[in-house]
Each structure stands twice: as C-alpha cells, then as structure tokens.
Amino acid sequence: MLTKEQVLEALKPIQDPELHKSLVDLNMVKNIQIIDGVHVQLEVVLTIQGCPLKAKIQQDIEDALRKLGAASVMLKFGVMSKEELAALTQSLKKEVTTDTGVPKMLRPDSGVTFIAITSGKGGVGKSTVTINLAAALARAGKRVGIIDADIYGFSIPAMMKIDQKPTMIDQTAIPIESYGVKVMSMGFFAPDNNPVMWRGPMLNKWIRNFLVNTHWGELDYLLLDLPPGTGDVAIDVAAMIPQAKEIIVTTPHNVASFVASRAGAMAVHTKHEIIGVVENMAYYEEKDGTKKYLFGQGGGDALAEQLKTNVIARVPFAQPEENTGSSVYDEDSLIGEVFTSLAEDIIYNG
Incomplete structure (x- = not known):
C-alpha cells in the first residue's frame, strides 16, 4: 500500500531541468491520488506551457514511482497559476539577491x-x-x-x-x-x-x-x-x-x-x-x-x-x-x- 508521503519522498530527487531544484521543493507536484494502493495519479504544474523537457520529467517520475512499487502511473501536466508563479519568482529572488536587491x-x-x-x-x-x-x-x-x-x-x-x-x-x-x-x-x-x-x-x-x-x-x-x-x-x-x-x-x-x-x-x-x-x-x-x-x-x-x-x-x-x-x-x-x-x-x- 503506497502512501502520498512515500510518493513525495520518491519524487524528491527529481529536479526541474532548468531550475535544477526538486519538483517537490518547488511545490510542482499536486493532486496525488492512490487507487487500490498501487495505482498512482498526480499532476505536475510547470512554469511554462511548452516546457521543452516535459518528456524527461515524465520518464523520471514514472521510473521513480515504478521503482517504489507503483503498478501504473497516470501523470497530468498543468501550468502554474499567476499566484504560484509570483511565489516562485519571489523565492528565486531571495536566493540570488540580498534584502537591498544586490546580487x-x-x-x-x-x-x-x-x-x-x-x-x-x-x-x-x-x-x-x-x-x-x-x-x-x-x-x-x-x-x-x-x-x-x-x-x-x-x-x-x-x-x-x-x-x-x-x-x-x-x-x-x-x-x-x-x-x-x-x-x-x-x-x-x-x-x-x-x-x-x-x-x-x-x-x-x-x-x-x-x-x-x-x-x-x-x-x-x-x-x-x-x-x-x-x-x-x-x-x-x-x-x-x-x-x-x-x-x-x-x-x-x-x-x-x-x-x-x-x-x-x-x-x-x-x-x-x-x-x-x-x-x-x-x-x-x-x-x-x-x-x-x-x-x-x-x-x-x-x-x-x-x-x-x-x-x-x-x-x-x-x-x-x-x-x-x-x-x-x-x-x-x-x-x-x-x-x-x-x-x-x-x-x-x-
């Protein structure tokens, strides 16, 4: 019987290929559902609609969850809302600039x-x-x-x-x-x-x-x-x-x-x-x-x-x-x- 916590833990090593940060830490993994204990459904919200490396993200997620014991993986891609994008932008800014805006x-x-x-x-x-x-x-x-x-x-x-x-x-x-x-x-x-x-x-x-x-x-x-x-x-x-x-x-x-x-x-x-x-x-x-x-x-x-x-x-x-x-x-x-x-x-x- 898989749990949402196990799914998130298994996905933590998978990074956004451009930001080089964990999809989980970036809050990109949404709506996890586990059916009959082994069938996993989830959504990944990306920063832009046409992410060129979407196929790699999908493959990495499927590989990680099958290794965890998932019998099937149904993955849906979405795009961050304006609010989510703004929050991500602020987070990135804090990483690279001081409080005064200096890099x-x-x-x-x-x-x-x-x-x-x-x-x-x-x-x-x-x-x-x-x-x-x-x-x-x-x-x-x-x-x-x-x-x-x-x-x-x-x-x-x-x-x-x-x-x-x-x-x-x-x-x-x-x-x-x-x-x-x-x-x-x-x-x-x-x-x-x-x-x-x-x-x-x-x-x-x-x-x-x-x-x-x-x-x-x-x-x-x-x-x-x-x-x-x-x-x-x-x-x-x-x-x-x-x-x-x-x-x-x-x-x-x-x-x-x-x-x-x-x-x-x-x-x-x-x-x-x-x-x-x-x-x-x-x-x-x-x-x-x-x-x-x-x-x-x-x-x-x-x-x-x-x-x-x-x-x-x-x-x-x-x-x-x-x-x-x-x-x-x-x-x-x-x-x-x-x-x-x-x-x-x-x-x-x-």
Whole structure:
C-alpha cells in the first residue's frame, strides 16, 4: 500500500531541468491520488506551457514511482497559476539577491570568481577564448556561467550553437546551458539578429539585468565577454564588479598588442587584477610540427611586459570543429589541450 508521503519522498530527487531544484521543493507536484494502493495519479504544474523537457520529467517520475512499487502511473501536466508563479519568482529572488536587491554573487564572500575577457580591438578571438576557457573549466568540474556582455557584437550563442531562448519565469531568466556552461546574451533578446543601438544608461541596465534578474544558481566562475576597447560597458562592469579579474586577449601583431595595452591600462586603473595575456592566433602548426608565425611574433610578450604580467596561453590557428559548427574545441584537440592547461592554471593558481 503506497502512501502520498512515500510518493513525495520518491519524487524528491527529481529536479526541474532548468531550475535544477526538486519538483517537490518547488511545490510542482499536486493532486496525488492512490487507487487500490498501487495505482498512482498526480499532476505536475510547470512554469511554462511548452516546457521543452516535459518528456524527461515524465520518464523520471514514472521510473521513480515504478521503482517504489507503483503498478501504473497516470501523470497530468498543468501550468502554474499567476499566484504560484509570483511565489516562485519571489523565492528565486531571495536566493540570488540580498534584502537591498544586490546580487549575492557580488558579495566578496560569495565564492564566485569573476573573469572579464577583454581586448583592445575586435577580431582577435576574444569570444573564442571566453567560450573555450569556460568549457575547459566546466570539464574540470567547475560550475561556470558566461555573460555575453558584448552588447553590440554578441556572438556567443552562435559560437556555442545555441538556438533556443531562455525560459522566463515572470521577470527572471533561466540561462541556457551549452557544453556544461550557463549562458546569457543580448543575442537571446535581439530579434532576427537586429543591431542594438543603445547608449550608456540602457547598456548599464542590461548588464545589471544579466546579474540581478537571472537565476544562475550556484557558480564557481562567471566569465564576462566584454566589448573591445574601454567604452561604457567596460566602465560599468568595473564599477559593478570591482573584484573581477581580467584576461587580456591579443594577437602577436604589434598593432593589436599596442591597442590592447589600453584595455590593460584600464584594468590597472580600475584596480582589477590582471590574470595574464592570452596570445591568440599565435602560430600555425604544419603536420610535421613546424610552426609558422603568420602574424609575426612578440606582440603578447610586449603587452605582458608593459602590464607587468605574463603570457598565460598561446593559442594556435585551427579549423572550427568538424560537423558541429561550434567554436568550442574538443578537449583532445591541440587547442582544447591549450585551454585545459589554462583552466588548470586558473583553478590552482587563481
């Protein structure tokens, strides 16, 4: 003879796939009925009607209840009422913000390491560095998020082959997860890849939204892909996240290095710790192991010397991963190994 208490206990390990919390704790399991002691009927109320992972939730529930001893499971899906949704939103807000509305992750004791990836100019592979470092940190078992803060030149969703929009629970966004990394980007909210034509105050608002109105859950690292240069977004991030560390991306070309020095100088001015310089497109390696320096040599070293830091990675040229269309490289590839090494350095040396 099954009881409602046993059913709830059996369902506790099953999580909402987006919120990563127990369906029971989220009060999503309703109207449990047990017929003849072994036939279970119940309703699960979801945050939105078209939950893309509804089939997985159903399978997990059926498996758990059959393991408990249910002869049959009849499951009905519903949607939360406005009142239930409002209560859930408030609960999520309390988890991520203080009483004054400041994101808890911004507190010095939050345990979140913020890493801003910046450059002096576009076209040096800053976003490629961001997503591959994030993926390498995730493969190392870390909980990682990315804010695509390049409001005008957002590219992270396309580079990570993300083609869906974040679920919105009232005014709270649930990040999209790809390669084990949670992602938020302006690209999710710009219809048909239209350009974003905003100035300072609106940019500040969106960056703050990505921090305050996004349910990131528990994170170890949050990477911010900043626009190139030293404009409004970089200034706002420096003010909002004074504890952020920075990685400066350049190519070996002396012009790219010269321009990148301005971004580095801004990091010094805002008292952000510079983790180091990543020299992207450092060389092309022939099949026989010969290296060709297509953009010359020395740009990364010159920049590191000027900023009193080190070159922490040299990333070679490579073709995008075959058949995936993604810019995230396999961990066994040459570039994947470079980022694995970089991630390990960051984890163990800060």
